[in-house]
Amino acid sequence: xxxxxxxxxxxxxxxxxxxxxxxxxxxxxxxxxxxxxxxxxxxxxxxxxxxxxxxxxxxxxxxxxxxxxxxxxxxxxxxxxxxxxxxxxxxxxxxxxxxxxxxxxxxxxxxxxxxxxxxxxxxxxxxxxxxxxxxxxxxxxxxxxxx
Amino acid sequence: xxxxxxxxxxxxxxxxxxxxxxxxxxxxxxxxxxxxxxxxxxxxxxxxxxxxxxxxxxxxxxxxxxxxxxxxxxxxxxxxxxxxxxxxxxxxxxxxxxxxxxxxxxxxxxxxxxxxxxxxxxxxxxxxxxxxxxxxxxxxxx
Numbered sequence: 001x002x003x004x005x006x007x008x009x010x011x012x013x014x015x016x017x018x019x020x021x022x023x024x025x026x027x028x029x030x031x032x033x034x035x036x037x038x039x040x041x042x043x044x045x046x047x048x049x050x051x052x053x054x055x056x057x058x059x060x061x062x063x064x065x066x067x068x069x070x071x072x073x074x075x076x077x078x079x080x081x082x083x084x085x086x087x088x089x090x091x092x093x094x095x096x097x098x099x100x101x102x103x104x105x106x107x108x109x110x111x112x113x114x115x116x117x118x119x120x121x122x123x124x125x126x127x128x129x130x131x132x133x134x135x136x137x138x139x140x141x142x143x144x145x146x147x
Numbered sequence: 148x149x150x151x152x153x154x155x156x157x158x159x160x161x162x163x164x165x166x167x168x169x170x171x172x173x174x175x176x177x178x179x180x181x182x183x184x185x186x187x188x189x190x191x192x193x194x195x196x197x198x199x200x201x202x203x204x205x206x207x208x209x210x211x212x213x214x215x216x217x218x219x220x221x222x223x224x225x226x227x228x229x230x231x232x233x234x235x236x237x238x239x240x241x242x243x244x245x246x247x248x249x250x251x252x253x254x255x256x257x258x259x260x261x262x263x264x265x266x267x268x269x270x271x272x273x274x275x276x277x278x279x280x281x282x283x284x285x286x287x288x289x
Contacts, residue, residue: 113251
C-alpha cells in the first residue's frame, strides 16, 4: 500500500492532469530502451531500435508506451489497492512475458525523469518524492505475483 | 563501460553549460534524494538537512567539485577519484545502492533545469558517466 498524504495525492492528481499521458508513456519507454539498451530484449518485434532517433520515433514504441501509461494512469486511481489493481498484469509479466521486475523500477524512474523534463519548476522535490512513492508502489505491485 | 568520444563530448558540453553552478544543481539533487529516499538521510545525522540548509549546500559543493574533477579526468577515474574511493570504502561506508539514488536525482535535476539539452542521447551519456563514477567510488569496498 502506498502511503500518501492528502497534499501528495492532490499534487499527483494536479500534475498528472497537466501532462499528455500518452506522450509521457512513449517517451519514458523510449528513453528506457536508449539509456539501458539491454531492455530491448523484450521488443525484438518492434523493428528499428538501432539509434536514439529510431527508438524515439518508432511507432510501436509509442503505441506500447501508451499501453503502459494507461495501466499506470489506472493505478493512480487505485493507490489504496495497487496489488489488486495490477494482479493480472503481474501474472502476465511473470508467466508469459518473463520480465525481470528490476525493469519495472527502471521504467518507473524513467517516468519520473520524463515528468521532470516536461514539468520543469512544477516538479519540485516534494512532488518528486510523492511520485517516487507511486512508482515504487506500482513496481512492487507488478512484482507481487511473481513465483 | 568506457564512454565513447561522442558520449564524453556530450557530458563535457553540458558541464560547460553548468559553468559555476554545478554546486547549485548538486545541492538540489541532494535535497531531492533526502526527500524521495529518506533512508539516505541516515548517513548525515550530523548535518541540518532542512531545505535551504547551509550544510547541505556545502556538501552539494563537495559533490559538485568531485563530479567536475571526474568530467576533467575521464581517462583516469580510478586515479583522479582514488582519495574518494578510499574515503567511501573505509571511512564513510555508504551502501553503494545510495549512489544510484543520488545519480537518479541528479538526472531529474538536470532534466528539470535543462530540458532543451536533456535529449535521450544526453541522458544515456550522463547515466553512463555517473555509473562509472559510482563504480569507481565503490571499487575499494571489498
